[in-house]
Amino acid sequence: MGGPERSVPGVDTGTTPERADVEQTLTRRGVLRAVTGGAAAVGVVNAAGKTVAAAEGNAPPEVWPMTGGSPSKTGQRGDVTGPKGRHPSLRWSARVTERVLTAPAVVGRTVYTGDRNGIVHAHSAADGEELWRRGVGDWVDASPAVVDGSLFVGTRGGEAVSLSAADGEERWRTTVDGWIRSPLTVADGVVYLGTTAGLVVALDAADGTVQWRFRAGDWVRSSPAVAGDLVVAGSYDGTLYAVDSETGAEEWAFETGSPIHGSAAVAGETAFVGSDDGTVSAVELAGGEERWRASIDGSIRSSPATDGATVYVGSDVGTVHAFAASDGTERWTFKADHWIRTSPVVSDGTVFGATAGGSVFALDAADGRPVWVHATGDRIHASLALAEGAVYVGGLDAFVYAIETAEDDGDVGEPVPVEAEPDGGSEAAPLTLVGTLTGFFSDEKTLTELEFTISALGVVYQMLGS
Template sequence: MYLKNRISTEPRLAIIVANEDLWSIDWNVGAMRPPHGRSRTTDPTGDGATTPSSPATVRGTTRRRMLLTAGAGIASIAGVRSTQATQTTGCDERWHFETGEHVHSSPTVVDGTVFVGSGDNNLYAVDAETGDEQWHFETDGPVGHVRSSPTVVDGTVFVGSYDDNLYAVDAETGDEQWHFETGASISSSPTVVDGTVFVGSSDHNLYAVDAETGDEQWHFETGARILSSPMVVGGTVFVGSNDNHLYAVEAETGNEQWHFETGGDIPSSPTVAEETVFVGSMDNNLYAVDVATGDEQWRFETGDEVFSSPTVVDGTAFVGSEDYNLYAVDAKTGEKRWRFETSDHVVSSPTVADSTVFVGSLDNHLYAVGAATGDEQWRFRTGDPVFSSPTVVDGTVFVGSWDNNLYAVETGVAGSRVCHGQYTTPSADDSMWGVADEVPGFGVPGALTALGGVAYLLNRRRTDE
């Protein structure tokens, strides 16, 4: 653990290094512009649900997608950029904040400030009301992209970076408190529970780090890089790995409790609801797994890989797929309730507020869809693909785009949803940014979690106004 002060007040341009390592990293994060016009199956099984069986074989697309990622990087260097955002009826842009590169990170909103990472190597703090920058913190370059989504706990922002470090930054000033170095890039978004930060790294490890000092408590090694963001429930850490496994690890010791094998990488981040773990896989399936045993309850097959992280609300699991669709799936049975088709891959993780599902698509749009029916309410066009997962606070949705901007858009709905995953109506003791000690949320010692990113991603809270 080291302490540096790299707070900067002047805008910086990211240095983009087009080498094989960077392209490979982009592939593993899912941060590429996939080809348009791909043939796809939108509903391969009719109702989508399948019974447990041997995992499916994953198609060999890694090298092809790595090359596509490289092409996207070269286009960015050459200054190729889509037009500025425009919106259709039903929503209004409040403001947009421009960074120096793509915004893959999903925003976190705490006490009137939006925290978000950018591909320009910076973590930004932006006024939620005006869109004015409060500060930015620069990570190490040239490959210090911040695609991890920030977590804010007790006045400290925790975030991972492509420079291999987990950072703790003062939420008020942007000064670094400490950083913890892993063996490879961090795309995973940190989760903070009981004074411990949990985060995955591309060095194949899940880490537990003291939130106050930055000292390592333990690490758990998997068979491949971890892009998934951990979920902590009941003393157990749940996380996916690109070794095709979902792991349950004891939060105090780092000892494995069980693992569940799928047929593909798991960049998706798990969600826990009603004694069930929900997670997507690149074998095209959304899985429901018993939280105590790791036994499969059901799987729902989509027409392509599932990077998106599921959100569970009132008995329905919402998840996106690279088959261009957003799905609503019965959380008990795995049967499809509806699907909503966009014009490109849905890598963004959905959020739900006031019976509306918000999700981004690589067709450059942010969508608002009725949670009960799957009918489109409105769409908002940005200038490039939307990998970022939306956050809804006081009727405003915040989301990043690959056109370099963070957007604030009026939703036309009441209430707030400040992080991704399980949905639970708050009790009388809940505050805007925190919940009871046994439930993850924001700002409460003993039970706090992060927003998800490619995934995104963890427990959600709503406050109805």
């Protein structure tokens, strides 16, 4: 069991006195676009991840301010739209300096990512133009959060860094024990993160002051989920911890029996979490009791998503599973081309995901039938973001992609029907499409477009040679 470690004056709260100079590139046009989001004013996002200031007429820009879409980490937002058509196309791709293992944040029509050169990038969501870049000193594997005009990110060197979302100017820097690989969460003026030293840490979003530390039994790579006065985070020790958001005091601990890599998704009074042994657990927030448990083949290295009625989770054997949120009944299973370590996201009845084979896909949330697939240039380990009709994702080819679909794109044919099993589940739905898809692959700074007809997802990768 863990326990809180309160902050000590003068410890881990200041700016690192000596560090290498950081790189910043900012164009005059970039300043204008970062501040205005193009032709419109930036929508201000509060600590709960909700837009509170208007943009472009009366319509505020859609926001995906952190991994999972919000502090609850459900992977869905009712005010955000993903691609709705059936023909995927590349809106843009942007080359960064190294591999991307962070999920994008999208705020004010700007897409924010970090890479393994320790560079944070801001790109226009409309066309991918780089608005600014800022070096933070070490690998950025912890996905950024953008709230109230500030961007928060963590590094391999154990530094939590706050930058101006408008121009990348550094605001504060705080050092904690361990490598920060946990995507950052911001709620009610507090930044929550996990470290490889087994800590969950709460920082004041205004100045980086350590509010409290909670010590788990092993690495905390999952992004802390916030539900009311609870912060919920999983650890490699196989325990899902719930701590008081004000003090860091442990409220309960739920043993899954296997390491927890991903975040818990919190909906209503329940936290949903996956573990390395392929178990999905539904845990009551009030007391930490198990509601139900389901098992799948393969381990779970990603975070579940939920729309409140269904829980969606991917596995490292390349399957996506849908379970009833109420009792864990399996509703359907989809088989992809490669293992999945990205967390699914949900919008308007569609589940979006990505694989280590480099494909981004869309599934019908009702039955798991494939809607479309889009090939990128390399493996994808980072999770997705949604905003204003596009999916945003970074890859190990050092590109950030924006993928959209045509609004009126006709019919690409019907996928193979999913045969239901007697127990209410379903066989894995093969990705079988009839029609023409457009895919892309990257080679250094060249992006090549291919058009091809497929009958199964595996054929795409044979044809692309990956």
